[in-house]
Amino acid sequence: MQYIPRKRRRKVAEINVVPYIDVMLVLLIIFMATATVVTQGVSVDLPQAQSQPLSTESEPPLVASVTVDGEFFLNNGSVDQNQSLQLDELAALVAAELQLAPNRPVVVNGDGRVPYDQVIQLMVTLQAAGVPSVGLMTDSGDQ
Known part of the structure; x- marks a missing residue:
């Protein structure tokens, strides 16, 4: 009997990525379907709470x-x-004040009948001027 040498198969060290692609496509579809639900606003009744006054030890x-x-x-x-100031003038004044006193608190005082858009514009302007956080002034209602 004659010995016939067999060819040895080389082992393939490749990863089959087809199942991973399938999983990624399923996840993509799930995220696309749920993203529209997450971004819509929900009507809620916000809780009312007593606000705390600023400490008298801090800068005005x-x-x-x-x-x-x-x-x-x-x-x-x-x-x-x-x-009366324009928004860009107000931003410049606030930025200058924060250069002198970086930890000085900044609060927004808005009339109750002011359109929401005006308050948001003011807060965006303050943020652009470098204010790290903005407080909102409230009335305690104990009059």
Whole structure:
């Protein structure tokens, strides 16, 4: 009997990625379907809570105000409180104040009848001026 040498098969060290592609496509479809549900707003009744006043030990806050007429004001001690400002002027003044006192609190004082858009514009302007966090002034209602 004659010996016939057999060819040895080389082992293939490849990963079959087809199942991973299938899983990725399924996940993509699931995320696309749920993304529309997540981004829609839900109507909720927000809780009411007592607000805490700022501590008297901290620096007096910068108060950015917006009136029902859409005029903006800044009360920082150096600018006349009765002088209406444009948003870019207000941003420049706030940025200058924060250069002098970076930890100075900034709060928004808005009339209750002010359109929501005006308050958001003011808050975006303050954020662009470098304010790390903005507080909202409230009335305690104990009058």
